[in-house]
Each structure stands twice: as C-alpha cells, then as structure tokens.
Amino acid sequence: MESKPARVIAIASGKGGVGKSFLTLNLGEALTRMGKRVAILDADFGLANIELLAGSEPDRTISDVLLGTCSIQETFIETPDGLRIIPGCRSNPDIAELSVQHISGLIHAVDELAGEIDYLLIDTSGGLSPTDLHLIRAAGEVLVVVTPDPMAQADAADYISALRSSCGIQHFGVLTNMTRRQREGHTLMEALQERLGFDQDLVLRHCGQVPYDQEMARQSDCSQTLFSDREDSRTARSLQMLAETLNRRRIGYPAPGGMAFFLEQTVSAGGI
Numbered sequence: 299m300e301s302k303p304a305r306v307i308a309i310a311s312g313k314g315g316v317g318k319s320f321l322t323l324n325l326g327e328a329l330t331r332m333g334k335r336v337a338i339l340d341a342d343f344g345l346a347n348i349e350l351l352a353g354s355e356p357d358r359t360i361s362d363v364l365l366g367t368c369s370i371q372e373t374f375i376e377t378p379d380g381l382r383i384i385p386g387c388r389s390n391p392d393i394a395e396l397s398v399q400h401i402s403g404l405i406h407a408v409d410e411l412a413g414e415i416d417y418l419l420i421d422t423s424g425g426l427s428p429t430d431l432h433l434i435r436a437a438g439e440v441l442v443v444v445t446p447d448p449m450a451q452a453d454a455a456d457y458i459s460a461l462r463s464s465c466g467i468q469h470f471g472v473l474t475n476m477t478r479r480q481r482e483g484h485t486l487m488e489a490l491q492e493r494l495g496f497d498q499d500l501v502l503r504h505c506g507q508v509p510y511d512q513e514m515a516r517q518s519d520c521s522q523t524l525f526s527d528r529e530d531s532r533t534a535r536s537l538q539m540l541a542e543t544l545n546r547r548r549i550g551y552p553a554p555g556g557m558a559f560f561l562e563q564t565v566s567a568g569g570i
C-alpha cells in the first residue's frame with residue numbers, strides 16, 4: 299500500500315523567546331486532534347524544554363538515540379491526545395551543538411518513523427547555529443515566527459535573508475505571534491515584506507496570527523501551555539485555524555540540492 303510521505307516542518311525564528319516551543323506544541327496538539335499522526339522533535343539541544351511545557355520529565359532523550367542506547371520510539375513522551383514528543387537533551391554540553399555525524403545519525407533515526415507519522419514538527423533553538431541550519435535544510439518546510447516586538451521583526455527579516463542565501467530556501471511560512479490587535483498579523487507581514495525589499499523569487503506566506511494570551515502570561519505553571527484544554531479561548535481557536543491552514547497546503551517546496559529530506563526522501567526512494 300502506498301503511504302503518503304510525512305511533512306517535516308521546522309519552526310524557527312531569528313530572535314529567541316518569540317513562542318516557537320509554545321506554538322510547536324500547540325500546533326502539534328491541534329493537528330493530532332484533527333486525526334493526524336504527529337511527532338515533535340525538540341531540537342533545542344542544550345536548553346530543551348518542550349516536554350516540560352507538555353508537563354512531563356523524560357526518561358530518555360534524543361542524546362540516548364544519538365549515543366545508540368535506545369531507539370527513537372523509546373524516547374517518545376505522549377500527550378493524552380496521542381501527540382508524540384521526542385525530547386531534546388538538557389544540560390549536556392557535549393551535545394549542545396551537533397556534529398555532522400550526529401546530524402546524519404539523527405536523520406537516520408527519524409527515518410525509522412517513516413510510515414508511522416504524518417507530520418514531524420521540529421522546534422529549533424532559534425538563530426543560525428550550524429545544527430539549526432542543517433535541520434532546516436533537511437526539513438523542507440520552514441515556518442518563521444515573528445512578534446510585534448521591533449527587534450523580533452528586524453531579526454526575522456535578517457534571518458529570512460540569511461536562510462535564503464545560505465540554504466537557498468525561497469518559500470517561507472510566517473506565523474505572527476503575541477498580536478494585540480485584530481489585523482496586526484497582516485500589518486507585520488507588510489512590514490516584513492518591506493524590510494526584505496523586492497525579490498521576485500522570495501515567497502512569504504502568512505499562515506496564521508496567534509493573539510497575546512494574558513491568562514497564559516499570568517500563569518507560572520508551564521503545563522498550562524497546552525491549549526487543548528481551553529478550546530473556547532481565542533488563542534485556542536487561532537491555533538486550530540493555523541493547523542487547518544497548514545494541513546490544507548504545503549509551505550512552498552523543498553530547497554533544491556539540500557541534504558536528505560528526512561522521511562520524504564526515504565519514502566520517495568521506496569524506503570517503506
């Protein structure tokens with residue numbers, strides 16, 4: 299039976315703290331609730347935290363997979379809805395930046411999931427570290443998070459330009475987060491386009507706007523960041539819309555000449 303290749307989406311940003319982990323987790327949860335099989339790779343090697351946002355402490359992490367002591371499936375943390383999280387490694391200075399061998403081991407390990415998942419979401423560490431660049435190149439689809447903070451906007455434009463020149467990526471999804479007014483996402487998109495100037499090959503697509511959630515900002519309990527329990531909130535509805543938008547259409551096409559495209563490459567090569 300022919301199975302559909304998984305989509306691999308890297309959630310990235312120029313500036314840190316713009317909500318990548320929060321959005322990755324909740325986008326994953328929303329897609330899972332739509333019946334999709336979703337895994338999240340916490341690729342913030344060094345300060346991984348997505349599993350903590352989901353309310354769990356992992357027994358095993360991706361570093362155990364890279365050291366060959368367990369399979370990728372054995373690291374899974376599962377939310378009650380069935381979203382699978384592959385925990386990143388915390389406080390392991392030896393593995394904060396991955397070597398080329400690590401990256402290739404990681405891609406091999408993730409390829410084991412071909413046929414088991416529809417989506418792999420990669421929560422990157424943000425910025426242009428070699429690890430992030432490798433993973434983004436391999437992912438095929440990139441979603442850049444930007445907020446109304448002027449620094450975040452300037453960094454997003456620089457970041458997109460850098461990925462465009464260093465990885466040859468031409469299509470970017472943009473997610474506007476922490477907005478405070480109704481059409482602020484569109485205004486931010488216009489400002490971003492303007493900063494980037496005219497480039498007929500560069501395609502930015504606004505995939506969704508997520509409002510600033512005051513209740514969440516007030517909470518100290520980070521397990522409250524899972525929005526599936528608050529379906530009636532404006533934030534939950536916008537996360538649901540984001541999942542539907544992404545599920546309808548891919549963000550452009552993979553960059554030409556990149557490295558192995560994780561599962562898609564395996565599948566198109568008849569790997570499953």
Ligand SMILES: Nc1ncnc2c1ncn2[C@@H]1O[C@H](COP(=O)(O)OP(=O)(O)OP(=O)(O)O)[C@@H](O)[C@H]1O
Pocket residue numbers: 311313314315316317318319320321342422423424475476477508509510511512514515523
């Ligand atoms: N829409 C939102 N409304 C209110 N608070 C938010 C929103 N999005 C994210 N946050 C909060 O902003 C903070 C930063 O979010 P998060 O850790 O997801 O960012 P990040 O981009 O992953 O950061 P880092 O670059 O450090 O990995 C968290 O406290 C999170 O709860």
Ligand SMILES: [Mg+2]
Pocket residue numbers: 318319320342421422423
């Ligand atoms: Mg993060």
